[in-house]
Each structure stands twice: as C-alpha cells, then as structure tokens.
Amino acid sequence: MEYLELYRQDEFPVFQNRMYDSVAEARGCPRGDIRIVQDAETGLVHNAAFDPSLMHYDSAYQNEQGLSAQFDAHLDRIADLVLALLGTEGLVEVGCGKALFLDKLRRRGADITGFDPAYEGDDPTILRRVFVEDLGIRSRGLILRHVLEHIDDPVAFLFRLAAANGHQGLIYIEVPCLDWILENRAWFDFFYEHVNYFRLSDFRRIFGRTLYLGRSFNGQYLTVIGDLASLRRPAFHPDDKVVIPEPFLPEPHAFSANAERQTVIWGGASKGVIFSLLRERAGTPVARVIDINPRKQGKYLAATGLKVEAPQTVLGDLAEGAEILVMNPNYLEEIREMGGPKFQYRAINDGGV
Template sequence: MNISQSLYQAAGIPAMQNKLFSSRAEALAAPSASLELIQDETGLVFNRCFDPALAIYDDSYQNDQGYSLQFQEHLDEVSDLCCKYLASKDNLVVDVGCGKGGFVELLRRKGVEAVGYDNAYQGSSPYIRKSFFNIDSHEKGDLLTLRHVLEHISSPWQFLDGIAAANGSQGLLYIEVPDLEWILESRAYFDLFHEHVNYFRADDFSRRFGEGVVFQSRSFGGQYLSVVINLECVRACAENSLPCESDAGLQTAFAKLSKYEDERYASLTDYHEIVIWGAAAKGVVFAAKAPPAIKNKIAYAIDINPRKQGHFMPISGVEVVDPAAGVLKLGPSSLIVIMNPNYEQEIRRSLPHDQPCLVLH
C-alpha cells in the first residue's frame, strides 16, 4: 500500500486548539500548524505533518468539558462501564493521562479505589501522581483507563506495549478516542486537529488486538470509540497483527468531507452576524479555517467553561464570553452555530425560541 497518498490536507490551523489567549493580538499570533492525513501499513490514519515541538501542554491548556450536563452523563456512563469490569470495589483503577483528575474523583465518589497519573497535573489531590505511568509507577491497576490520550501519541501501538509492560501485562485497559468513522459520516472537518496525531476506527483495534478486544462500542452520541483490551494479549497481538489493504472508500469519504467543508462556509455568506456556541476544539477550528469573508462575520463565541471566558481563540482571535452575556448581545438575525449536536438541546434552552440556529451535524 502507498502510505504517502494524501487523504486530507490543511494549513494554517491552530497548533493546539485548546490553548486560549488573554488578548486578541496574542491569539492572532498563535502558533499555526499543518495537517496531512495519510494511512500507514497497519491501516491507521495519522497526521504526517505533526510537529511535537508545537504540542506543549501547560497551565494554559484548557479542554475540560465537565461543565456540560450532557458530558457529565457521558462520564457517568463510562464510569459505570468501568465498574462492570472490576471484580470488587477494592480493585484499583489507574487513570493514565488523567488531566485535571475529574474522572478519578468521579470513580472515588462511587466508592471505587482510583488514582491518576499525569505529568502536567496542577492540583493537590493525594490520588493524582504528577508523573508518567511507567514501569516504576507507584501502583499497578486491575483496570487502566486511557481517555483521549492515544490520539495525541506519535507511536500509539508502541505506547500501548509500554502501558501493558508497566502494568505487568495484567488486567484490562479501557481506551476512549474520537471515532474517525463518525467524523467522516458527519463530515466533521472541524474535528481534524494538528494535535491529534492519530485517527482511529474500530477495525484498527480489531486488527491489532484480535481476541484481546473484550468490548467495543461507540459512545457519546457515536463520536467516541470505547474499547476494552485484555493486557495479557498485547505482546502477542503486536507480533501477530494483521496488515491492512488500501481502502478506496476512505479516499472517497475524505473527498466528500472536503467538499462539504467548502459548501458549509459558502452557505453562511448571506448572514450578517455569526455567533459560535462552543469554544472547544470544534469551534476553534471552525473559526480558524473560515474564509476571511466568513471570519469577519463571527462576532464572538459562547462557552460555559469559565476558564475560557474572557479569552480569545487561536488564529481567528474570536473572543469567548459567558452564556448570559452572549445571549444578551444576540440580535434577532444573529445566527448561532452550534458546534456539537450532542449539546443542541442543552443550548437551545438558553436561547429565545425563534433564534436562528445552525447545528453542525
């Protein structure tokens, strides 16, 4: 298979979509990056232009979705799923790459023994280790969780080999990643990011781990893949993983996505003012990639995360405001662009009943 065949390209996108800035000038000067998606010999789609020097995770990185009731429900479902794989609540769950530690706290509120590892952790929880999970870690888990980490790793299969080795090749691993098939089905071009090195499909895990996959499904309205792997199988699976044939349908799906991207922006030409609801990754990329004539119509963005409010989105320089202030500023003809259909009903309850809205499905 020719792994150099380009599936999708983009330039001038934010290097990190979840890093907001305190001034418009800083946001407009934010680091940009390129995207070129190709498929390797295993079938995995990845960004050949990924630059790790541009992916710096520090205090200014803000991707917490926990302020949404809809997302809280998703986390609750994930925690319940994880509990099903524990023989007892005395079993230990280790959240690898735990971020702010919210999932660890949720599990502990349910009576589960849980700890987290994240080298960039900034809190003071006694249950979070400010370090990487490796062979020298404090604890080995009965269940490891790896939520929205693997898509950021340059060599994901080797990374999972290391995770298994660090846990003594014992226990189970829950993985959650964005689902490339959902992105393509939904033509969600704004879900293609520089800092996401990899784009996974269900078959990627099946080819790699075979019978080691003990559970697999879509979650969060189909946007995510949820996978449970038996860590005892990881080493053997690495030696016996199946090759992947070239997928002509993949090229066609990306072509349809690119066409939709052009059509979607063209459809906004007649609107006088556009307001983005959702200043997370989708909204940031949507604004950054908008043609100048459309970008100039984007008045501001609304987000319920207080840590985003008062800041500016990279590349586009669009300001983020809180929902109350944002709704007050709306005009009768302002178009609300709802970036994530999962939050549509939650958002509409905050809007006048006749407010024009576009939900990006």
C-alpha cells in the same frame, strides 16, 4: 514507510484549546501542518506532519467538558461500564487531567490512582508524572481516556503501558471516532493535537482479545476494553482502506452564501476553533463566540483571535430570530434550553457551514 494521503491543511493552531490573553497573542499562536495519511503497513491513520516537540501543555490549556449535563451523563455511562468490567480495586487512570472522571469513579467506591504531569490539584493519590515500568505498580485495570489520539506512536505507547503493568490486566480506551468524522463530513474535527484517528476495526487488529467494542457519546467516541496480554502490532488489510467522502470540505459557494449574515457560534473548544479558522480563510468570518466555561470567557481563540463571551453577553445583543450555530450536535437541546426560545439554533454537522 508507505502512506496514502487522505486530507491536508496548512498552518493549523498547535493547541486549539489553549486560551490567549490578547488578539495578537492568539493570532501569533504556534502552528503546524495537517497531512492525514493511512499507514500502508499498520492501516492506522495519523498526521504525518506532526512534530511532537511542539507539544508543551500548560495551565492556559482549557478543555473542561464537565460543565455540560450531556457530557456528565456520558461520563456516568462510561463509569458504569468501567466498574462493571474492570472492577473497583487497583485501578489506574493514565493521563487523568483535572481528575474529573477519576473523582467520579472514586465516589462510586473505586480504589484508583491517577497519573498526569499536568495535574494541578492536591490529591496525594494523583502523581504528577507518567506511568512507567520502574514504578512497580500493577493495576487490575488501566484507564486511558482521550490520551491515545495525542500520542505520536500509539501502539508503542500501549506496549509501554503493558510492560509497566506486567503485561497483564485490562485497559479501557476512549478516543474520538474517525468514522463519525467521515460520516458527518466533520471537517472541523481534524486538529493538530490529534495526531491519530481511530476506527473500531483498528482496535480489533491491535488487541487479540477485547471485552467491549462500541461507540459512545452519540457515536462521536470509541469505547474499547482490551486485554493487555493480547496486545499486538496491527497489520493493514485492503478491505480496511479509509475513504474520505467527496466533497469533504464545503464548496466555496456554501461559505459565501452566508457572507451577509452575522455568524454566531456556541462552543469555543476544538470544533469552534477550526470551524472559525476555515470560515475566516473562506472570507466569511465568525462574528461572536459563546461558551459556558468561565475560564474561557474573556480570552481569545487560537489562530482567529476571536473573543469568547458568556451566553448572557452575546444573547443580549442579538435580534429575535437570530441563528446560533452549535458546534457539537450533542449539546443542541441543552443549548436551546439555556438560550431560550427567542433564537434559532442549528447544529453544525454533515458538512455544515
């Protein structure tokens, strides 16, 4: 297989959203290498160093975003789209997680079943297993939110889903947007967990027929509704070559310029984990981490061992005018409102340090 290498990093945490009970445990977390490449045959972008045998999710994995009003509004908009184009009858969500989106659809009248081996609740309509052909379930619409970026061979996986659904029906897919990462030089958005990185052009080549193609969550996500009967293996086109902007990582002097300032970040999820790790490697470590998720608070981030704290704990220690770096620009106004006018808030995007 011929690849074009785009970006590399070593010793990234395998699970950036797994929380740890001690600094030592967090620093000793499983790690893997990043070799982001574009496949010369399919044109798809993935981590060529990815080892699926390292991926074992458990209850210590915390990726709940529903606590944010901004994210909940995003889910409402996606629910509108899904119900308008897929209908309300016979829906299946593959990889439904904690069933946040599934419950939202059901409250709007959807007849929906969920599949996720890691589901922890007691809803009898959610099966703790993968969606496979031998189940004999035929859905009018499959839902695949933030699953495909974690799958080692995404096109083969889509073909398996199509087979399980009788090679018919529609599928809603939501994944992070590679173009957003590149446009914003978001070096903190490449993770080991995300083996794949997609663009809208990829889905135009994967599906012969799509009902919807667009970007959502202020451009950070791709939203796609495709016809499973039109699924095909994509082929690379020279015009579709991925180009990493230069410089992609900040210059060393950009990190060192902040060396004398205590760095406080708001956001102890994926972006915050990688931002903190590369800041530490540059010799300008993050000092404090804020997150509103109570299941993260008091726990420690993978790789750096930074403790996640509640907003009130950190804000009470900061001097007036202190700067807080917001890990996701989508949450900037929401965080400014929560934190109050005493501090300065700056979103980390466009290669920010």
